[in-house]
Amino acid sequence: MPAEIHDSSQLANIAAQRIASVMVETIAREGRVSVALAGGTTPRAAYEALAKIPGIDWGRVDVYFGDERAVPPTDPDSNYQMAQAALFSRVALSPSNIHRMHGEQADHDAAARAYEAILPERISIVILGVGEDGHTASLFPGSPALNERTRRVLPVIGPKPPPQRLSVTPPVLESAGQCIVLATGAGKADAVARALRGPLDIMSTPSCLARGGLWLLDHAAAARLDG
Numbered sequence: 001m002p003a004e005i006h007d008s009s010q011l012a013n014i015a016a017q018r019i020a021s022v023m024v025e026t027i028a029r030e031g032r033v034s035v036a037l038a039g040g041t042t043p044r045a046a047y048e049a050l051a052k053i054p055g056i057d058w059g060r061v062d063v064y065f066g067d068e069r070a071v072p073p074t075d076p077d078s079n080y081q082m083a084q085a086a087l088f089s090r091v092a093l094s095p096s097n098i099h100r101m102h103g104e105q106a107d108h109d110a111a112a113r114a115y116e117a118i119l120p121e122r123i124s125i126v127i128l129g130v131g132e133d134g135h136t137a138s139l140f141p142g143s144p145a146l147n148e149r150t151r152r153v154l155p156v157i158g159p160k161p162p163p164q165r166l167s168v169t170p171p172v173l174e175s176a177g178q179c180i181v182l183a184t185g186a187g188k189a190d191a192v193a194r195a196l197r198g199p200l201d202i203m204s205t206p207s208c209l210a211r212g213g214l215w216l217l218d219h220a221a222a223a224r225l226d227g
């Protein structure tokens with residue numbers, strides 16, 4: 001799917017519109033929609049814009065996460081905490097339909113297995129970011145988790161602080177109904193180009209896993225895409 005390139009000032013609103021459209025279409029077709037959220041900083045504005053979009057039946061939405069840091073849900077580093085502030089606190093989502101990863105649990109493998117047990121076989125929409133090193137979710141270059149074909153959630157240790165995390169594995173991204181990738185800023189240009197135009201090499205550029213998804217970029221992040 002081709003990337004869309006937009007002015008930075010418009011990207012959050014456009015991303016929210018694209019996500020909302022797929023949500024509404026999926027609910028109309030299947031009765032419910034599952035959405036796995038990305039963490040980090042890029043998606044926050046898109047989540048805030050999504051909260052303002054009318055016409056989404058939030059009672060038919062189940063929210064999951066693509067990754068989480070090994071911190072409490074109230075920690076400023078928590079992806080759940082960011083989504084709670086930017087989205088959950090602003091829409092009529094039932095808390096029982098918000099499924100966070102329990103990164104704070106001491107036994108990370110048990111936390112990963114518990115999450116895997118509630119994760120749908122196929123997530124309708126997986127929202128992802130991209131790191132400057134080409135990672136996505138918490139799948140970092142060279143990670144053994146990139147070779148995982150059975151487990152769908154794994155404890156990982158990555159170079160981006162905080163290092164201990166839980167992450168979905170490649171099978172989850174590959175089985176998603178639709179991946180939607182958000183990237184802004186010149187720092188992401190090389191990773192975006194490798195993910196979309198380079199050799200399909202997930203070990204060096206894990207965000208290649210989302211190559212078939214919808215990529216929403218600003219001009220700076222798209223700067224190394226030829227044509």
Ligand code: 6PG
Nearest residue numbers: 039040041042129130131136137
């Ligand atoms: C995380 C994210 C991670 C993020 C990228 C981009 O928990 O850190 O899931 O994959 O999407 O690192 O982060 P920024 O949006 O902050 O640049």
